[in-house]
Amino acid sequence: MPLMKSWVKTANSADCPFPLNNLPYGVFETADMDPRCGVAIGDMILDCQAAEEAGLLDLSGEPLFDVPFWNEVMEEGPELWAALRARLTEILAEGSADQAEAEAFLVPQADATMLMPFLVSEYTDFYAGRHHAYNVGCMFRDPENALPPNWLHIPIGYNGRASSVVVSGTDIRRPWGQLKSPDHALPAFLPCRRFDLELEMGAIVGTASDGPITLDEADKAIFGYVLLNDWSARDIQAWEYQPLGPFQAKATATSISPWIVTKPALEPFRCNTPAREFELLPHLRDTGPMLYDIDLSVSLAPAGKAATQIAQTNYKEMYYSSAQQLAHHTTSGCPMNVGDLLGSGTISGATKSERGSLLELSWGGKEPLTLDTGETRSFLEDGDTLTLSGAAHGDGYTIGFGTCTGTILPALDDPYKR
Protein backbone atom coordinates (compact mmCIF):
# COMPACT_ATOMS: atom_id res chain seq x y z
CA MET A 1 0.00 0.00 0.00
CA PRO A 2 1.50 3.41 -0.94
CA LEU A 3 1.21 6.73 0.92
CA MET A 4 -2.41 7.93 0.83
CA LYS A 5 -2.59 11.67 0.16
CA SER A 6 -4.47 14.15 2.35
CA TRP A 7 -5.36 17.81 1.81
CA VAL A 8 -3.55 18.35 5.14
CA LYS A 9 -0.21 18.82 3.40
CA THR A 10 2.02 17.98 6.38
CA ALA A 11 0.54 14.45 6.32
CA ASN A 12 2.01 13.72 2.89
CA SER A 13 5.68 13.04 3.62
CA ALA A 14 7.29 9.62 3.89
CA ASP A 15 8.47 10.26 7.43
CA CYS A 16 5.34 11.92 8.84
CA PRO A 17 4.14 9.65 11.68
CA PHE A 18 0.49 10.51 11.08
CA PRO A 19 -0.36 10.21 7.34
CA LEU A 20 -3.87 9.37 6.08
CA ASN A 21 -2.86 5.68 6.28
CA ASN A 22 -2.61 5.97 10.08
CA LEU A 23 -5.44 8.04 11.64
CA PRO A 24 -4.71 7.27 15.28
CA TYR A 25 -7.24 8.16 18.00
CA GLY A 26 -6.48 10.37 20.98
CA VAL A 27 -8.00 12.78 23.49
CA PHE A 28 -6.76 16.35 23.76
CA GLU A 29 -7.46 19.74 25.28
CA THR A 30 -6.27 23.27 24.48
CA ALA A 31 -6.25 26.54 26.41
CA ASP A 32 -9.81 27.20 25.27
CA MET A 33 -11.19 23.74 24.51
CA ASP A 34 -12.40 21.12 26.99
CA PRO A 35 -11.03 17.57 26.65
CA ARG A 36 -12.36 15.83 23.54
CA CYS A 37 -11.63 13.03 21.07
CA GLY A 38 -9.47 13.76 18.05
CA VAL A 39 -7.70 12.07 15.16
CA ALA A 40 -4.10 12.91 14.26
CA ILE A 41 -3.44 13.94 10.67
CA GLY A 42 -0.03 15.43 9.78
CA ASP A 43 0.78 18.04 12.40
CA MET A 44 -2.92 18.66 13.11
CA ILE A 45 -5.75 17.02 15.06
CA LEU A 46 -9.27 16.70 13.65
CA ASP A 47 -11.65 17.64 16.50
CA CYS A 48 -14.17 14.76 16.40
CA GLN A 49 -16.61 16.43 18.77
CA ALA A 50 -16.91 19.54 16.61
CA ALA A 51 -17.03 17.46 13.41
CA GLU A 52 -19.84 15.35 14.86
CA GLU A 53 -21.80 18.37 16.06
CA ALA A 54 -21.58 19.81 12.55
CA GLY A 55 -23.03 16.60 11.10
CA LEU A 56 -19.79 15.45 9.42
CA LEU A 57 -19.49 12.25 11.48
CA ASP A 58 -23.02 10.92 11.90
CA LEU A 59 -22.45 7.17 12.09
CA SER A 60 -24.65 5.60 14.74
CA GLY A 61 -27.55 8.04 15.17
CA GLU A 62 -26.34 8.57 18.75
CA PRO A 63 -23.50 10.95 19.64
CA LEU A 64 -20.18 9.10 20.01
CA PHE A 65 -17.98 12.09 20.72
CA ASP A 66 -19.84 13.82 23.55
CA VAL A 67 -17.38 12.18 25.98
CA PRO A 68 -13.58 12.64 26.21
CA PHE A 69 -12.58 8.99 25.76
CA TRP A 70 -12.79 6.35 23.01
CA ASN A 71 -14.61 3.63 25.00
CA GLU A 72 -18.01 4.52 23.48
CA VAL A 73 -16.68 4.03 19.98
CA MET A 74 -15.16 0.69 21.04
CA GLU A 75 -18.52 -0.38 22.57
CA GLU A 76 -20.15 0.04 19.14
CA GLY A 77 -18.15 -2.85 17.69
CA PRO A 78 -16.00 -3.64 14.67
CA GLU A 79 -18.56 -2.64 12.01
CA LEU A 80 -18.74 0.88 13.36
CA TRP A 81 -14.94 0.95 13.77
CA ALA A 82 -14.61 0.22 10.04
CA ALA A 83 -17.31 2.75 9.06
CA LEU A 84 -15.68 5.46 11.18
CA ARG A 85 -12.27 4.84 9.64
CA ALA A 86 -13.77 4.89 6.12
CA ARG A 87 -15.58 8.17 6.83
CA LEU A 88 -12.49 9.82 8.36
CA THR A 89 -10.47 8.72 5.34
CA GLU A 90 -13.09 10.24 3.03
CA ILE A 91 -13.17 13.55 4.94
CA LEU A 92 -9.38 13.93 5.08
CA ALA A 93 -8.40 12.59 1.63
CA GLU A 94 -7.01 14.85 -1.08
CA GLY A 95 -9.90 16.16 -3.18
CA SER A 96 -12.49 15.57 -0.41
CA ALA A 97 -15.83 17.35 -0.80
CA ASP A 98 -15.71 17.96 2.98
CA GLN A 99 -12.42 19.87 3.03
CA ALA A 100 -13.82 23.40 3.37
CA GLU A 101 -16.04 22.40 6.29
CA ALA A 102 -13.50 20.14 8.02
CA GLU A 103 -10.71 22.75 7.87
CA ALA A 104 -12.50 24.64 10.64
CA PHE A 105 -12.19 21.61 12.92
CA LEU A 106 -8.41 21.22 12.72
CA VAL A 107 -6.36 22.07 15.79
CA PRO A 108 -2.52 22.28 15.63
CA GLN A 109 -0.93 19.48 17.66
CA ALA A 110 1.47 22.12 18.98
CA ASP A 111 -1.47 23.84 20.77
CA ALA A 112 -2.86 20.65 22.28
CA THR A 113 -2.17 18.75 25.49
CA MET A 114 -2.74 15.04 25.09
CA LEU A 115 -4.76 13.19 27.74
CA MET A 116 -5.59 9.53 28.44
CA PRO A 117 -7.22 8.25 25.22
CA PHE A 118 -9.53 5.75 26.93
CA LEU A 119 -10.77 4.71 30.35
CA VAL A 120 -8.68 1.73 31.40
CA SER A 121 -11.01 -0.98 32.64
CA GLU A 122 -8.40 -3.43 33.92
CA TYR A 123 -4.70 -3.85 33.25
CA THR A 124 -2.82 -7.10 32.83
CA ASP A 125 0.90 -7.34 32.13
CA PHE A 126 2.52 -10.30 30.43
CA TYR A 127 6.04 -11.71 30.35
CA ALA A 128 6.03 -12.86 26.75
CA GLY A 129 9.29 -11.59 25.28
CA ARG A 130 11.67 -14.51 25.02
CA HIS A 131 14.96 -12.61 25.08
CA HIS A 132 13.80 -10.60 28.10
CA ALA A 133 12.64 -13.70 29.99
CA TYR A 134 15.88 -15.48 29.10
CA ASN A 135 18.06 -12.55 30.22
CA VAL A 136 16.22 -12.12 33.51
CA GLY A 137 16.29 -15.89 34.10
CA CYS A 138 20.07 -15.92 33.53
CA MET A 139 20.61 -13.08 35.99
CA PHE A 140 18.24 -14.17 38.75
CA ARG A 141 18.13 -17.92 38.35
CA ASP A 142 20.14 -20.38 36.31
CA PRO A 143 21.54 -19.77 32.79
CA GLU A 144 21.10 -23.51 32.10
CA ASN A 145 17.35 -23.30 32.86
CA ALA A 146 16.74 -19.62 32.29
CA LEU A 147 13.14 -19.98 31.08
CA PRO A 148 10.65 -21.34 33.63
CA PRO A 149 9.24 -24.74 32.52
CA ASN A 150 5.82 -23.27 31.66
CA TRP A 151 7.23 -20.37 29.62
CA LEU A 152 7.19 -22.02 26.19
CA HIS A 153 3.60 -23.26 26.73
CA ILE A 154 1.64 -20.29 28.08
CA PRO A 155 2.00 -16.52 28.03
CA ILE A 156 2.74 -15.82 31.73
CA GLY A 157 1.02 -12.74 33.14
CA TYR A 158 -0.08 -11.00 36.33
CA ASN A 159 -2.99 -8.72 37.11
CA GLY A 160 -1.80 -5.11 37.29
CA ARG A 161 -3.56 -1.96 38.41
CA ALA A 162 -5.71 0.04 35.98
CA SER A 163 -5.59 2.92 38.48
CA SER A 164 -1.86 3.31 37.93
CA VAL A 165 -1.96 3.77 34.13
CA VAL A 166 -1.05 7.34 33.12
CA VAL A 167 -0.62 9.16 29.84
CA SER A 168 2.77 10.06 28.37
CA GLY A 169 4.15 13.27 29.85
CA THR A 170 3.06 12.48 33.39
CA ASP A 171 5.94 12.77 35.88
CA ILE A 172 6.81 9.59 37.75
CA ARG A 173 7.62 9.81 41.47
CA ARG A 174 10.32 7.42 42.66
CA PRO A 175 8.53 5.03 45.03
CA TRP A 176 9.38 3.94 48.52
CA GLY A 177 9.02 0.30 49.41
CA GLN A 178 10.12 -2.58 51.52
CA LEU A 179 13.55 -3.80 50.36
CA LYS A 180 16.09 -6.23 51.64
CA SER A 181 19.66 -5.94 50.48
CA PRO A 182 21.70 -9.16 50.44
CA ASP A 183 24.06 -7.84 53.12
CA HIS A 184 21.27 -7.12 55.63
CA ALA A 185 19.44 -9.72 57.68
CA LEU A 186 16.16 -7.80 57.78
CA PRO A 187 14.22 -5.62 55.32
CA ALA A 188 13.98 -1.82 55.53
CA PHE A 189 11.51 0.75 54.17
CA LEU A 190 13.45 2.96 51.75
CA PRO A 191 13.22 4.83 48.45
CA CYS A 192 13.70 2.50 45.47
CA ARG A 193 17.37 2.33 44.35
CA ARG A 194 16.85 0.23 41.26
CA PHE A 195 14.07 2.05 39.43
CA ASP A 196 13.69 0.84 35.84
CA LEU A 197 11.71 1.10 32.63
CA GLU A 198 10.16 -1.68 30.59
CA LEU A 199 9.69 -1.17 26.85
CA GLU A 200 6.35 -2.75 25.93
CA MET A 201 3.39 -2.48 23.59
CA GLY A 202 -0.12 -2.21 25.05
CA ALA A 203 -3.08 -3.87 23.32
CA ILE A 204 -6.53 -2.40 23.98
CA VAL A 205 -9.49 -4.77 24.17
CA GLY A 206 -12.37 -3.27 22.17
CA THR A 207 -14.90 -6.12 22.41
CA ALA A 208 -16.06 -7.62 25.70
CA SER A 209 -16.23 -11.40 26.23
CA ASP A 210 -17.57 -13.68 28.93
CA GLY A 211 -15.92 -17.07 28.60
CA PRO A 212 -13.18 -18.62 26.50
CA ILE A 213 -12.62 -17.10 23.06
CA THR A 214 -10.58 -18.42 20.13
CA LEU A 215 -7.40 -16.86 18.84
CA ASP A 216 -9.23 -15.45 15.80
CA GLU A 217 -11.93 -13.96 18.04
CA ALA A 218 -9.22 -12.48 20.22
CA ASP A 219 -7.49 -10.90 17.23
CA LYS A 220 -10.80 -9.34 16.13
CA ALA A 221 -11.51 -8.08 19.68
CA ILE A 222 -8.35 -5.93 19.81
CA PHE A 223 -9.11 -2.28 18.97
CA GLY A 224 -5.59 -0.95 18.72
CA TYR A 225 -2.14 -0.57 20.21
CA VAL A 226 -0.12 1.99 22.19
CA LEU A 227 3.46 2.17 23.47
CA LEU A 228 3.69 1.21 27.14
CA ASN A 229 6.33 1.74 29.81
CA ASP A 230 5.83 -0.50 32.84
CA TRP A 231 7.95 1.40 35.40
CA SER A 232 9.48 -1.23 37.67
CA ALA A 233 11.13 -1.03 41.10
CA ARG A 234 13.60 -3.92 40.80
CA ASP A 235 14.70 -3.96 44.47
CA ILE A 236 11.12 -3.91 45.75
CA GLN A 237 10.26 -6.63 43.22
CA ALA A 238 13.16 -8.90 44.16
CA TRP A 239 12.02 -9.03 47.79
CA GLU A 240 8.23 -9.14 47.38
CA TYR A 241 7.51 -11.27 44.33
CA GLN A 242 8.00 -14.85 45.56
CA PRO A 243 5.67 -16.71 45.24
CA LEU A 244 2.75 -14.58 43.99
CA GLY A 245 4.50 -12.26 41.52
CA PRO A 246 5.03 -8.48 41.28
CA PHE A 247 2.82 -6.30 43.46
CA GLN A 248 4.04 -2.89 44.69
CA ALA A 249 7.09 -3.04 42.38
CA LYS A 250 4.84 -2.40 39.38
CA ALA A 251 2.03 -0.39 40.95
CA THR A 252 3.61 3.09 40.97
CA ALA A 253 2.77 3.90 37.37
CA THR A 254 2.55 2.50 33.87
CA SER A 255 2.77 5.12 31.09
CA ILE A 256 1.09 4.81 27.69
CA SER A 257 1.47 6.86 24.51
CA PRO A 258 -1.52 9.13 23.79
CA TRP A 259 -2.42 7.91 20.28
CA ILE A 260 -4.22 4.59 19.78
CA VAL A 261 -2.93 3.15 16.50
CA THR A 262 -5.78 1.01 15.22
CA LYS A 263 -5.46 -2.49 13.83
CA PRO A 264 -6.36 -1.54 10.21
CA ALA A 265 -3.44 0.93 10.11
CA LEU A 266 -1.10 -1.90 11.15
CA GLU A 267 -2.56 -4.51 8.78
CA PRO A 268 0.31 -4.21 6.21
CA PHE A 269 2.84 -4.93 8.97
CA ARG A 270 1.48 -8.22 10.27
CA CYS A 271 4.13 -10.89 10.77
CA ASN A 272 4.43 -14.34 12.27
CA THR A 273 5.50 -15.31 15.75
CA PRO A 274 8.92 -17.06 15.85
CA ALA A 275 9.42 -20.79 15.35
CA ARG A 276 7.93 -22.82 18.20
CA GLU A 277 10.07 -25.07 20.33
CA PHE A 278 7.00 -26.96 21.55
CA GLU A 279 3.78 -27.04 19.62
CA LEU A 280 1.27 -24.90 21.49
CA LEU A 281 -2.00 -26.41 22.71
CA PRO A 282 -4.77 -26.05 20.10
CA HIS A 283 -6.46 -22.98 21.62
CA LEU A 284 -3.16 -21.05 21.51
CA ARG A 285 -1.88 -22.39 18.19
CA ASP A 286 -1.12 -19.68 15.62
CA THR A 287 -3.77 -19.35 12.91
CA GLY A 288 -2.10 -16.51 10.99
CA PRO A 289 0.32 -13.61 11.39
CA MET A 290 -0.70 -11.76 14.57
CA LEU A 291 2.48 -9.90 15.49
CA TYR A 292 3.51 -6.63 13.83
CA ASP A 293 6.77 -5.31 12.43
CA ILE A 294 7.10 -2.13 14.52
CA ASP A 295 10.49 -0.52 15.19
CA LEU A 296 10.86 0.54 18.81
CA SER A 297 13.47 2.61 20.61
CA VAL A 298 14.26 4.01 24.04
CA SER A 299 16.15 7.18 24.87
CA LEU A 300 17.31 8.57 28.19
CA ALA A 301 17.98 12.26 28.87
CA PRO A 302 19.52 13.28 32.20
CA ALA A 303 17.99 16.48 33.65
CA GLY A 304 18.73 19.41 31.32
CA LYS A 305 20.95 17.31 29.03
CA ALA A 306 20.73 15.74 25.58
CA ALA A 307 19.09 12.34 25.15
CA THR A 308 21.02 9.16 24.32
CA GLN A 309 19.32 6.30 22.50
CA ILE A 310 19.91 3.35 24.83
CA ALA A 311 18.04 0.58 23.00
CA GLN A 312 16.29 -0.25 19.76
CA THR A 313 14.31 -3.36 18.99
CA ASN A 314 11.12 -4.53 17.25
CA TYR A 315 7.71 -5.75 18.39
CA LYS A 316 8.14 -8.83 16.18
CA GLU A 317 10.62 -10.15 18.78
CA MET A 318 7.66 -11.25 20.96
CA TYR A 319 7.10 -14.99 21.41
CA TYR A 320 3.35 -14.60 21.99
CA SER A 321 1.04 -12.14 20.18
CA SER A 322 -1.49 -9.97 22.02
CA ALA A 323 -4.20 -12.17 20.50
CA GLN A 324 -2.60 -15.22 22.14
CA GLN A 325 -2.39 -13.34 25.43
CA LEU A 326 -6.04 -12.31 25.21
CA ALA A 327 -7.20 -15.82 24.25
CA HIS A 328 -5.20 -17.28 27.16
CA HIS A 329 -6.67 -14.64 29.52
CA THR A 330 -10.21 -15.90 28.78
CA THR A 331 -9.55 -19.66 29.18
CA SER A 332 -10.65 -19.72 32.83
CA GLY A 333 -13.90 -17.95 31.99
CA CYS A 334 -12.38 -14.61 33.02
CA PRO A 335 -14.66 -11.90 31.59
CA MET A 336 -12.89 -9.25 29.52
CA ASN A 337 -14.17 -5.69 29.27
CA VAL A 338 -14.00 -2.93 26.71
CA GLY A 339 -10.99 -0.83 27.70
CA ASP A 340 -8.95 -3.67 29.18
CA LEU A 341 -5.24 -3.03 28.61
CA LEU A 342 -2.77 -5.88 28.01
CA GLY A 343 0.95 -5.15 28.36
CA SER A 344 2.97 -7.30 25.95
CA GLY A 345 5.81 -7.92 28.37
CA THR A 346 9.22 -6.35 27.98
CA ILE A 347 10.46 -6.45 24.40
CA SER A 348 14.14 -7.26 23.93
CA GLY A 349 16.03 -8.59 20.93
CA ALA A 350 18.97 -10.95 20.80
CA THR A 351 21.79 -8.40 21.03
CA LYS A 352 22.86 -6.11 23.86
CA SER A 353 21.61 -2.89 22.23
CA GLU A 354 18.17 -4.45 21.78
CA ARG A 355 17.39 -4.85 25.47
CA GLY A 356 14.18 -3.19 26.66
CA SER A 357 15.07 -2.56 30.32
CA LEU A 358 18.01 -1.12 32.23
CA LEU A 359 18.08 -4.32 34.30
CA GLU A 360 19.20 -6.11 31.13
CA LEU A 361 21.17 -3.22 29.57
CA SER A 362 23.35 -2.88 32.69
CA TRP A 363 23.15 -6.60 33.47
CA GLY A 364 21.77 -6.06 36.94
CA GLY A 365 24.01 -3.05 37.52
CA LYS A 366 27.25 -4.96 36.81
CA GLU A 367 27.87 -3.25 33.45
CA PRO A 368 26.69 0.39 33.70
CA LEU A 369 25.81 2.10 30.40
CA THR A 370 27.76 5.15 29.28
CA LEU A 371 25.51 7.90 27.90
CA ASP A 372 26.57 10.36 25.16
CA THR A 373 26.92 12.97 27.93
CA GLY A 374 29.65 10.82 29.53
CA GLU A 375 27.49 9.93 32.53
CA THR A 376 26.80 6.32 33.41
CA ARG A 377 23.56 4.59 34.35
CA SER A 378 22.72 1.27 35.94
CA PHE A 379 19.19 2.31 36.86
CA LEU A 380 17.16 5.54 36.57
CA GLU A 381 18.32 8.67 38.39
CA ASP A 382 16.09 11.52 39.58
CA GLY A 383 15.49 14.00 36.76
CA ASP A 384 16.00 11.43 33.99
CA THR A 385 13.48 11.62 31.15
CA LEU A 386 12.71 8.34 29.44
CA THR A 387 11.19 8.33 25.96
CA LEU A 388 9.84 5.32 24.08
CA SER A 389 9.25 5.74 20.33
CA GLY A 390 7.65 3.42 17.83
CA ALA A 391 6.91 3.34 14.10
CA ALA A 392 6.11 0.84 11.37
CA HIS A 393 7.85 1.65 8.09
CA GLY A 394 5.82 1.12 4.92
CA ASP A 395 6.64 1.74 1.28
CA GLY A 396 6.93 5.55 1.23
CA TYR A 397 5.01 6.12 4.44
CA THR A 398 5.26 5.69 8.23
CA ILE A 399 2.72 4.53 10.79
CA GLY A 400 3.95 6.36 13.87
CA PHE A 401 2.97 5.80 17.48
CA GLY A 402 4.47 9.09 18.62
CA THR A 403 6.28 8.91 21.94
CA CYS A 404 5.72 7.78 25.50
CA THR A 405 7.71 9.88 27.97
CA GLY A 406 8.07 10.30 31.70
CA THR A 407 10.47 12.19 33.98
CA ILE A 408 11.60 10.75 37.30
CA LEU A 409 10.86 12.94 40.31
CA PRO A 410 12.83 12.39 43.53
CA ALA A 411 11.25 10.25 46.21
CA LEU A 412 9.35 12.14 48.89
CA ASP A 413 11.38 12.85 52.04
CA ASP A 414 9.21 10.48 54.02
CA PRO A 415 5.84 9.43 52.63
CA TYR A 416 4.44 8.93 56.16
CA LYS A 417 5.44 12.39 57.44
CA ARG A 418 2.18 14.39 57.53
Ligand SMILES: O=C(O)/C=C/C(=O)CC(=O)CC(=O)O
Ligand atom coordinates in the same frame (compact mmCIF):
# COMPACT_ATOMS: atom_id res chain seq x y z
O1 LIG B 1 11.53 -12.99 35.89
C1 LIG B 1 11.69 -12.14 36.75
O2 LIG B 1 12.29 -12.37 37.78
C2 LIG B 1 11.16 -10.77 36.52
C3 LIG B 1 10.55 -10.39 35.40
C4 LIG B 1 9.99 -9.10 35.16
O3 LIG B 1 10.09 -8.16 35.94
C5 LIG B 1 9.30 -8.92 33.89
C6 LIG B 1 7.91 -8.38 33.91
O4 LIG B 1 7.42 -7.56 34.67
C7 LIG B 1 7.07 -8.79 32.78
C8 LIG B 1 7.56 -8.22 31.51
O5 LIG B 1 7.43 -7.02 31.32
O6 LIG B 1 8.06 -8.99 30.68
Ligand SMILES: [Ca+2]
Ligand atom coordinates in the same frame (compact mmCIF):
# COMPACT_ATOMS: atom_id res chain seq x y z
CA1 LIG C 1 6.22 -5.57 32.45
Ligand SMILES: [Mg+2]
Ligand atom coordinates in the same frame (compact mmCIF):
# COMPACT_ATOMS: atom_id res chain seq x y z
MG1 LIG D 1 2.11 -0.73 36.60
